[in-house]
Amino acid sequence: MTQPVNQRDTAQIARRPRVADEVRDALRRLLLERELLPGDRLLVSDLAQRFGVSPTPVREALSLLEAEGLVAKRPRQGYVVGDLLDHSTLQSLYAVRLRLEPWAAGQAATHATAEQLDRLDAMCGAPPSPPDALSYHEYAGVQDQDLTFHGLVADASGNVVLGDVLGRLAPKLRQFHAYHQAGATELAWQEHRxxxxxxxRGDADAAEAAMTAHLQAALERIRSATVR
Structure with missing residues (x-):
């Protein structure tokens, strides 16, 4: 017979994912602020001591970050900070985006609801200021907004499968967030606008063209900042 779960066990089960998420976010900040660099080892015991938690949520956080491509698990070495995407993978990633996202923008021009239009407008309401004086943490927040904007466009297309597919690309794009690109925040805001x-306006052709131009410009900015 299955033993009942007591209240203490239930509380621990409910609390553990939250702690793991907090550790994941803290680790991601260290990556975004470049305190941890590609190839650096990530020892569970050291991280547990640093964050004042048990090893279990640290392991869970590392697993989550591995799924995002920010860390990697290597034989006999454990977890290390992940490498940047190489030129070939970057090109492939944007080849997919350039196929799907302009079409999504065109569809959004004819399918977006009033609420979705309001949300898109709100995200483009004010330019970042000053664009080149952001900390890495603030820059990471700008990049999260970028992913949110593209997710909103995909949702506004009315194609739920498309939104799911594009959402799966987000972890790979996060690998570039540790690299501040001069002027990128203001340029991206102008392109999003x-x-x-x-x-x-309901102009599908213009929406498609604007999205294509934005992705091509973003690719060039990322390539110049990260690909050697």
Missing amino acids: AIAEAIA
Whole structure:
């Protein structure tokens, strides 16, 4: 017979994912702020002591970050900070985005709800200021907003499968967030604004063209900042 779970066990089960998420977020900040660099070893015992938690949520956090591509698990070495995507993978990633996202923007121009249009407009309401004086933590927040914007466009297309597919690309894109690109925040805001305005006008062709131009420009910015 299955033994009943007592209240203490239930509380521990409910609390553990939250602690693991907090550790994951703290580790991600260290990566974004470049306190940890590609190839650095990530010892569970050291991290548990650093964050004042048990090893279990640290292991769970590392597993979550591994799924995002930010850390890697190597034989006889354990977890290490992951490498940047290479040129070939970067090109492949953006080849997929350039196929799907312009179409999504065009669809959004004819399918977006009033609420979705309001959310897109709100995300493009004010330019970042000053664009080149952000900390790595603040820059990471800007990049999270970028992913959110693209997710909103995908949702506004009305194609739920598309939104899921594009969402799966987000972890790979996060691998570039530790690299601040001069002027990128303001340029991306201007490009997002052009996309949102075309969608709001219901101009599918302009929305598609604006998204294509944005992705091509983003690819060049990322390549110049990260690919050697």
